[in-house]
Amino acid sequence: MTYNTSKSKALFERATRVMIEGGSSPSRGPANYGDYPLFIDHARGSRIWDADGNEYIDWMMAYGALPLGHAHPRVVAAVAEAAAGGTLFAAATEIEIEVAELLQRLIPGAERVRFANTGTEAAMAAIRLARGYTGRPKFIKFEGHYHGWYDDFLVNAHPQPIASLGHRRDPIRIPDSSGLNRQALDDTIVVPWNDLAAVERAIDTHRGQIAAIITEAVMANIGVIPPEPDYLRQVRELARAHGILFVLDETVTGFRIAPGGCQQFYGLDPDISTFGKALGCGFPVAAFVGRAEIMEALAWGGVLHYGTQNSSRVGLYAARASLQVLTEDGAAAFRHLWKIGEQLGAGLRAVFAETGTPAIVQQVGPMLQIMFTDRPAIRDYREFCAHVDRDAYRRLARRLFGAGIYMSPSAALHSVASLAHTDEDVRCTVDAVRKALRHGD
Template sequence: MSKNQALFERAQRTIPGGVNSPVRAFRSVGGTPRFIERAEGPYFWDADGKRYIDYIGSWGPMILGHVHPEVLDAVQRVLAHGFSFGAPTEAEIEIAEEICKLVPSIEQVRMVSSGTEATMSALRLARGFTGRSRIIKFEGCYHGHADSLLVKAGSGLLTFGNPTSAGVPADIAKHTTVLEYNNVEQLNEAFQAFGAEIASVIVEPVAGNMNLVRATPEFLNALRDRCSEYGAVLIFDEVMCGFRVALGGAQQVYGIKPDLTCLGKVIGGGMPAAAFGGRRDIMAHLAPLGGVYQAGTLSGNPIAVAAGLKTLQLIQRPGFYDDLAKQTRKLVDGLTAAAREAKVPFSADSIGGMFGLYFAEQVPASFAQVTQGDTKRFNAFFHAMLDAGVYFAPSAFEAGFVSSAHDDDVIGATLDAARGAFASLAA
């Protein structure tokens, strides 16, 4: 028995499903999860000592690669002074100033510890600011596991949303309307029907949790226009795509200014840190200034802030995003060529340091289109690549990530493995 298998069997005795986050369990692809012991640059090593080229990067934060020496040094220097204080630090001000400088729509920001906490708090703030209850989200966009966000579409536009998780009361789900991503007509119909009730629209401008799916400019402009017209708060959930697709996030790419933005992943540099922020007049409704309560013992934790602040400083070096996008495009173009050579139906897309792989002829534009992909073929490809030492996301519904440590040799080794994997699918 491999050490990974032994650890997984042991874990299942004390941890539900043997994992602390569901996608890690390999349920959708089958097989045994890899238990990771260490990482460096573009690689990590499992409990059996096998090395993998890592394309999940802790689901996005490791934009500089693992254990970047300058980030490590920043964390070690702070560790010597204490782990957590429950009181303000100067570093919290510094990272807030850096975020506000890099994301112009953010005038003030509140640090939290996770993306779920950021989106949950932003929605509460939007409701408190507007005095309304209804929110709009989009099928396939994941905004964390807060009750009001674990909702799927009802049978029609005017029906209540349905919980997608046990434990979510119908009375909470009914305040969430779920629409199709990139569907402008449906969005307009929803505002015509519910406009005066809508507190907020929350959206991933570049979705990463139904695989990589880009919003169209027309869709995001319609969101901005309808929210402005009806007085609703537009929230960009950039927990995943923020600082991943561009220095100013997806809102810089699209040239659209949301009212609130949720950030995570990269701003923690691999540590548990996230944030939400936006217009000063909206943020003024947060306690202790206003009546919308939000708090967190570990918010602005000094160790997490040190890792995040150093990461934000390093990604500002000239040419960083051009190089990152170039390497990511080199990966997806190479994978597409290898699939074409093997005559395997396949497409791929990338933006900045994010990418998506689809076992379908066309790049999808909605969750419904993503679900039409060949998941059985994806699963076979995943395991062929895993055996070859390349670790992609263990699900056909997750985006992938490239770091600045993924140089030409790493991309080349990946494509060598992919040619063999695609050939095996065609056999």
């Protein structure tokens, strides 16, 4: 059967008459998908079906928001129960306490919990809290790290030509958007990641002015780039020595790498950490958590954080069901996520070796990305910008759509394993990649 996506094409044409670029986020539009994106009709487990009835093995899992896969029966039942009893109240609920208690038990740094809706909101609240608590204006963020679309973060998050980045001792700050508050980036200090000396220099230059260092636990928006051994702990120590709060963004890594996130996996004790994506298992639930003494600053009259939809009942029912599935039987689900991720990574590496393809797989257990490069490893944003062939990756991903494999079309994103993926899904995917590379252009 020939691969036909004519219904997606027609839907896209209709969509562009009512929404800019046919949708509500550029990630899902032509910037990543070319002429038109696939329109997904429904999904179950590890599979999605588009409007034309084509079936795909889904390795994107809603940008990592679905640790259990699509439409997990326990989540579906929980959501139906919540919706039948009322979705949102202008009042406190017991489910909010229950999920907060679960987070407190699972996450090492979660002495106190505050719910929000998106990773962006959680990160922006975390920075406001750090500024409020320390009374300092600036914060450090790293090149290539994405913490959401809040003005203060939108700098050097997208890949850029290497020649535009400046010297690594004094990075040129490249805003990722027009329309930012003109002062927004004045207090944002940008430094290369996986380079402790760069952080030391920045602290020295802005002595007494820095409220927070915010970092992704694993770089997940420039492919997948793991931290160098002990790097995050050293950054944390440096922050502590200077009265700077260490803010760990676990929006991607939370409930994916280990029950207690990367802070458990790498043995870190962040002052504040942020969660989103996998927490709500497909519903908009996010949280920022931290040391009680710092979180106290959220008390009325201190640092403000509001939200009509914060801790929506439906989202928290989904979160509770998902956290229960993930942590039961001695957190067996995480062993599955790692097994599937490692099988996929190993299979892809074998195919690259077999076909003589200049590509590597970078990975931390369940999250991985293919990088077309002649380098043995990519360690930071600058290496990615200089040495990764993003067009080659994009061509592969688009060919894979036709073979029923849905991997991110963007080289800067990544694939994730879910509880729903099977050994057979891995085998089909590796076979499809082998064929695509053999018959590719």
